Every structure is written in structure tokens, then in C-alpha cells.
Amino acid sequence: MARPQRLWPVLVTFLVAIALEITPLPEALQAIRPPLPTMVLIYWILMWPERFGLLAGFALGIVLDILHGQLLGQNALALSAVSYMAVRFHLQIRIFPLWQMTMTVLALLTLMASLLFVVEGIAGLGILGLGRWPQVVTGTLLWPPVMALLDRVRLQSETRSGNF
DSSP states (O other): OOOOOOSHHHHHHHHHHHHHHHSOOOHHHHTTOOOHHHHHHHHHHHHOTTTSSHHHHHHHHHHHHHHHTOOTTHHHHHHHHHHHHHHHTHHHHHTSOHHHHHHHHHHHHHHHHHHHHHHHHHTTOOOOGGGGHHHHHHHHHHHHHHHHHHHHHHHHHHSTTOOO
């Protein structure tokens, strides 16, 4: 019989990612801040799609909309689309080598940035979309270490002898 996974380490990773997302940074570093909540969401959807999916993406998006003071629903829409793609193709993505998985994360982060750009354009906010692309590149470059860290958290939460 499979041992149920503990969810509190996963929730802690989401809380840490959200805390790092809203931590003030100097203006120069703000432009290259990686989208950590999105990366954490992608990871957990790929590893535990039966527990995390569209609802998790929508809920995280609403939280980010509220914390950033953005148009309510724009992050929810973008993260729901990213969640759908991750859930839909999780079996294929999980068997990819690291470089292909990183390129898939690049595509998912690009999808999110594009949807946010379109929503802001439709809303007439007039924000130049070029500011999102350094974050996509930074998120892609940081995917391997973030994935390694989250793999360690996942393995600890799945084993009986874990320190959690």
C-alpha cells in the first residue's frame, strides 16, 4: 500500500515562493526576479498531478493578483493555462532529460508572460511587455537548481525516514 505524501512541506514551498515574490528588491534586480511561484506550481503539477492542477493554479493566481494589486484574475487566467498544459502533458514532460524539461519550462513561462501581456493590453494598462522577458529567462536558467531543491523536498516528504 502506498504511503500518503505529506502536504505541509509542499505548502511551505508555496509560501516561501510567494514570500520571495513579494520581497522588495532594488529596481535593477526587480526586472530579473524569477517567477518562483509559477516554477513551484509547475514542479508540483508535474510530480503530483493528482493533487495539484487547475484549481491550484487558479488559487495561486488569485493570491498573486491580490498581493501584487493587479487586475483581479489576470494571474489566475495565466496560471490556469500553464496548469492545464502541465497537467495535460505531465507524463511526457516528466520523462524528458533535464535540458528538454528546462525548455518546456521556458515554453510554459513564455505562455504565462504572453497571456499577462495580452490581458494588460486588453485592459488598456499600456505596460510595455518587454519587462516580462528577463524574468522568463531568469526563471528558465534557475529551473535546474529549483527543481533539484524541490526534488529533495518531495523525496523527504515521500520517505518514512524523512526529517520532516
